[in-house]
Amino acid sequence: MAKILDQARYKCALAAMQTVQSIPGAIPVLHSGPGCASKLNDNNGTSGRFSPNIYPCTSISEKEVVFGGADKLRSTINNALKIIDADLFVVLSGCTGEIIGDDIQEVAEEFQDEEKPVIWAKTPGFKGNNYIGHDWILKSIFEQYVRKYKGEAPKEKGLVNLFAGVPQQDPYWLGNLRELERLLQSIGLKTNTIFGFGRGLENLQKIPTAEYTILVSPWAGLESAKYLEKEFNIPLLHYPTLPIGAAETTKFLRTVAEFTGADKKLTESVIQQNEAQFFYYLERYADTILESRIVSKRFTVVSEAQYVIAVTKFLVNDMGLFPQKLFVTDDTPEAFREDVTKETNTLNYDIKTKVEFTTDGFDLQNQIRKMDFGGSPLIIGSNWEKKLAHELKGHFVNISYPMIEKIVINSHVAGYSGGLYLLEDIYSAALSMLKI
Amino acid sequence: MPFNFKNANVGVRENRLGSITGFSGDLETLAHRSQCGSVKNRERCFSQSSSCLSGCALDQLISIRNVAVVYHAPAGCVALAQGEDVKFRQLAERINEKTNSVYVCTDLNENDTVFGAIEALRKATKYTYEKFHPEAIFLSSSCVSGVIGEDVDGLADELADEYDIPIIPIHCEGFKSRIWASGFDIADHAVLQGIVKPPEKKNNKIIFKNFFESARPKITELFKEIGAEPQFVYCNSTVEELSHLSEAQAMVCICGTLGTYLGNALEETYGVPYVRTINPNGITGFETWFRAIGKTIGKEAEVERYIEKQRAIYLPQIEEIKRELKGLRAVIGMGPGYTYEVSRVLQELGMEVVHGLAWHYDYKYDNGQIPPALEHLLKTSPKGLKLTVADQQNYEVMSVLNNHKPDIYFSRHPGSTVWAIKQGYAALFVADEYMIFGYEGTLNFAKSILDTIKNRSFEKSLAARIKLPYTKWWYEQETDKFLKPEGAR
Numbered sequence: 049m050a051k052i053l054d055q056a057r058y059k060c061a062l063a064a065m066q067t068v069q070s071i072p073g074a075i076p077v078l079h080s081g082p083g084c085a086s087k088l089n090d091n092n093g094t095s096g097r098f099s100p101n102i103y104p105c106t107s108i109s110e111k112e113v114v115f116g117g118a119d120k121l122r123s124t125i126n127n128a129l130k131i132i133d134a135d136l137f138v139v140l141s142g143c144t145g146e147i148i149g150d151d152i153q154e155v156a157e158e159f160q161d162e163e164k165p166v167i168w169a170k171t172p173g174f175k176g177n178n179y180i181g182h183d184w185i186l187k188s189i190f191e192q193y194v195r196k197y198k199g200e201a202p203k204e205k206g207l208v209n210l211f212a213g214v215p216q217q218d219p220y221w222l223g224n225l226r227e228l229e230r231l232l233q234s235i236g237l238k239t240n241t242i243f244g245f246g247r248g249l250e251n252l253q254k255i256p257t258a259e260y261t262i263l264v265s266p267w268a269g270l271e272s273a274k275y276l277e278k279e280f281n282i283p284l285l286h287y288p289t290l291p292i293g294a295a296e297t298t299k300f301l302r303t304v305a306e307f308t309g310a311d312k313k314l315t316e317s318v319i320q321q322n323e324a325q326f327f328y329y330l331e332r333y334a335d336t337i338l339e340s341r342i343v344s345k346r347f348t349v350v351s352e353a354q355y356v357i358a359v360t361k362f363l364v365n366d367m368g369l370f371p372q373k374l375f376v377t378d379d380t381p382e383a384f385r386e387d388v389t390k391e392t393n394t395l396n397y398d399i400k401t402k403v404e405f406t407t408d409g410f411d412l413q414n415q416i417r418k419m420d421f422g423g424s425p426l427i428i429g430s431n432w433e434k435k436l437a438h439e440l441k442g443h444f445v446n447i448s449y450p451m452i453e454k455i456v457i458n459s460h461v462a463g464y465s466g467g468l469y470l471l472e473d474i475y476s477a478a479l480s481m482l483k484i
Numbered sequence: 485m486p487f488n489f490k491n492a493n494v495g496v497r498e499n500r501l502g503s504i505t506g507f508s509g510d511l512e513t514l515a516h517r518s519q520c521g522s523v524k525n526r527e528r529c530f531s532q533s534s535s536c537l538s539g540c541a542l543d544q545l546i547s548i549r550n551v552a553v554v555y556h557a558p559a560g561c562v563a564l565a566q567g568e569d570v571k572f573r574q575l576a577e578r579i580n581e582k583t584n585s586v587y588v589c590t591d592l593n594e595n596d597t598v599f600g601a602i603e604a605l606r607k608a609t610k611y612t613y614e615k616f617h618p619e620a621i622f623l624s625s626s627c628v629s630g631v632i633g634e635d636v637d638g639l640a641d642e643l644a645d646e647y648d649i650p651i652i653p654i655h656c657e658g659f660k661s662r663i664w665a666s667g668f669d670i671a672d673h674a675v676l677q678g679i680v681k682p683p684e685k686k687n688n689k690i691i692f693k694n695f696f697e698s699a700r701p702k703i704t705e706l707f708k709e710i711g712a713e714p715q716f717v718y719c720n721s722t723v724e725e726l727s728h729l730s731e732a733q734a735m736v737c738i739c740g741t742l743g744t745y746l747g748n749a750l751e752e753t754y755g756v757p758y759v760r761t762i763n764p765n766g767i768t769g770f771e772t773w774f775r776a777i778g779k780t781i782g783k784e785a786e787v788e789r790y791i792e793k794q795r796a797i798y799l800p801q802i803e804e805i806k807r808e809l810k811g812l813r814a815v816i817g818m819g820p821g822y823t824y825e826v827s828r829v830l831q832e833l834g835m836e837v838v839h840g841l842a843w844h845y846d847y848k849y850d851n852g853q854i855p856p857a858l859e860h861l862l863k864t865s866p867k868g869l870k871l872t873v874a875d876q877q878n879y880e881v882m883s884v885l886n887n888h889k890p891d892i893y894f895s896r897h898p899g900s901t902v903w904a905i906k907q908g909y910a911a912l913f914v915a916d917e918y919m920i921f922g923y924e925g926t927l928n929f930a931k932s933i934l935d936t937i938k939n940r941s942f943e944k945s946l947a948a949r950i951k952l953p954y955t956k957w958w959y960e961q962e963t964d965k966f967l968k969p970e971g972a973r
Binding site (some may be wrong): 051052053054055056057059060061062063075078080081082083084085086087088089090094095097098099100101102103104105106107108110111112113123124127130131132133134142143144147148172173174175177178377383407410430431432435450452453 | 529530533559566594596615616661662776878879955958973
């Protein structure tokens with residue numbers, strides 16, 4: 049049954065076109081209305097080599113609604129192959145094409161002998177949101193493109209496929225991915241990622257040669273990662289917590305080392321060094337943190353499951369703060385909700401908090417209004433929470449989508465250094481308000 | 485054309501005005517042939533993603549303070565909500581007001597496409613009414629609710645009896661039109677259908693239709709000179725203010741494409757004179773426009789006094805900067821209203837417009853007449869101005885730029901400026917509708933052009949390091965390669 053979506057914090061499955069866009073050389077080909085892509089392109093950082101202005105699109109009109117759009121899709125793909133200088137064409141369907149019954153698979157498969165690969169994924173907006181669409185698209189790419197390279201090359205010792213936050217939906221997707229890569233490399237592993245600068249189809253081709261896959265995400269991307277495990281026999285470490293700060297990053301490195309058999313001695317020395325550095329900074333800034341009089345000890349997070357878990361653990365386990373009720377706004381599928389709640393509540397001193405899964409922005413903000421923060425609230429969330437924090441004279445950090453009044457170019461919140469960056473944001477927000 | 489506000493149906497521009505999105509040739513040919521009624525659209529067998537009319541319609545309506553849009557759509561359609569929430573909050577703050585306008589979405593899922601979800605829309609409307617206390621609610625359909633045949637009009641009728649505020653259905657199926665400006669007409673129609681009341685007494689207001697009213701203080705001052713008060717629509721207006729639109733003494737609009745439906749409908753239905761001239765961009769534009777307003781409300785002498793004063797201040801400065809602009813070659817890619825307007829201003833500044841791209845072409849407005857900016861340009865422009873009509877087809881824009889290698893490209897749509905600089909051309913984003921307004925705006929615009937052309941560092945550095953999205957093959961083709969013959973489907 050349709051629900052009430054007030055203050056949307058996710059988009060539809062077709063918005064996962066941004067997952068394709070984040071693989072250099074790959075371009076979405078849309079069987080959708082003319083304006084779907086431009087509407088879904090509402091975040092910053094999208095004017096790369098292929099922006100929605102470049103995406104070939106059938107621009108479905110009334111004619112296609114009545115007579116079907118397969119011919120239009122055929123001519124669009126056919127000409128896209130001539131005009132667009134891309135390496136991989138991923139045909140995606142929007143709502144209208146699916147409802148009128150156009151078979152994008154059949155049309156896309158007519159192009160399988162072309163020099164450039166043409167693959168497809170069904171992503172109608174009414175079937176799910178972009179967290180789920182992201183997974184469908186990755187699975188399609190693995191099934192239709194990566195599978196061709198299965199067994200082509202031998203396994204590479206110590207090579208790990210790494211996936212984390214959903215590209216573009218998570219404003220820190222690329223910074224975090226690179227930081228996680230650096231962490232894995234620091235304990236002697238080799239990493240294979242498919243998104244962002246310097247990556248591309250060769251990384252897709254390398255996927256089958258990896259020894260392991262690591263997915264750092266509470267639930268998004270799990271289906272495709274499991275597909276790699278099943279189809280390519282690549283053991284999967286599903287790590288639900290994005291590590292932020294010392295405690296969690298250390299735990300993450302130990303778990304990875306255990307799973308992959310990375311050098312334990314090296315891992316421990318990396319941990320020791322990083323923790324020492326992390327606390328070198330914290331020591332220097334501890335007075336600022338301890339003595340900023342208007343930051344209370346309590347906070348809430350309104351975000352996707354990834355940041356509800358990650359931020360809560362960091363602020364509780366590293367920084368000694370207390371969570372109020374938390375709100376997960378990514379429409380986490382029922383099957384994962386218990387895990388997300390449990391994972392969020394793995395906190396020091398047996399600290400527990402409530403976790404609500406909701407898409408009703410009005411209601412959750414009303415709940416926050418009534419919360420007892422014991423002073424100025426600290427709200428970590430989306431752009432929607434800015435107004436609320438202002439009203440409550442609280443401190444606000446925008447960490448997740450939508451992010452309208454802030455840009456993130458390549459910074460990160462993951463890892464030891466990411467914890468420090470998040471503290472910069474939190475205490476900059478606090479210091480910009482009345483100090484005494 | 486008779487306007488019918490009894491139901492929510494308003495024809496898209498293709499059907500209502502015979503507008504087109506595919507043409508390649510020159511300005512005279514297009515205008516001449518359309519006057520004879522012989523021009524037919526050229527469809528494309530390849531297109532790139534462009535825009536959707538729902539954005540234009542909903543952006544207009546949600547900019548009214550304290551209203552709600554209940555969007556009967558999947559989650560992606562409402563992705564414009566957060567940006568607009570921030571934008572209109574900031575714009576309201578600028579005039580020391582607050583807006584509580586909201587979007588609520590029914591987040592349609594697969595079951596809904598099979599079983600229908602009109603009850604979900606009813607529930608979401610109730611929720612919206614009770615939680616946000618809006619002064620009007622627009623119930624918007626989408627591609628999905630349109631294709632599965634949800635009776636949004638019927639529900640709106642029912643709910644209108646239940647609630648004490650206007651409940652207005654709007655039809656925003658994105659597949660209806662390639663011309664997103666059709667969305668402006670949908671918004672106007674909704675306001676006329678559900679909010680505007682017949683006049684009780686006339687007032688001294690001049691309706692000023694615009695987008696984001698950055699020149700609001702300036703225009704308020706300007707209108708004081710002629711004893712009139714502007715009523716800006718729709719941004720920052722209220723339902724109460726809009727209900728009195730029929731009582732205004734005149735209406736003007738900053739953009740012909742934006743104003744045609746409301747202007748002509750108010751004039752024809754309620755006798756509010758719609759001042760149709762070229763727009764107040766550049767010197768000729770401003771003077772023609774302001775004189776026509778003065779004439780309409782009987783304040784010619786005041787207008788002349790103002791013009792004389794301003795000319796003395798600005799014309800010498802503009803003349804000076806024109807010397808540096810002379811002979812610069814420009815390509816323009818904008819909606820049709822602004823393509824003609826900016827072409828005229830650039831020519832006025834002594835520049836050469838080598839090619840204009842218009843995202844669609846209206847050969848007439850809702851009064852059945854040719855758009856004034858087009859008519860004016862036909863008279864003043866050097867002959868043979870090349871014109872491409874393309875619904876933001878970026879590959880055609882890039883081909884045009886590659887063919888002409890201009891000194892500068894002028895854009896007006898988000899996401900379109902960067903492509904010119906990737907090809908190494910200087911580009912200026914004419915985003916604000918008041919960027920070239922009046923004497924001061926014209927002077928500042930001229931300065932911005934010079935600044936853009938004189939420091940080429942950004943585009944040179946970027947263009948040297950990136951890979952273009954198109955094949956070499958494409959750059960060797962004619963720009964209209966993928967346009968089918970006229971009338972072919």
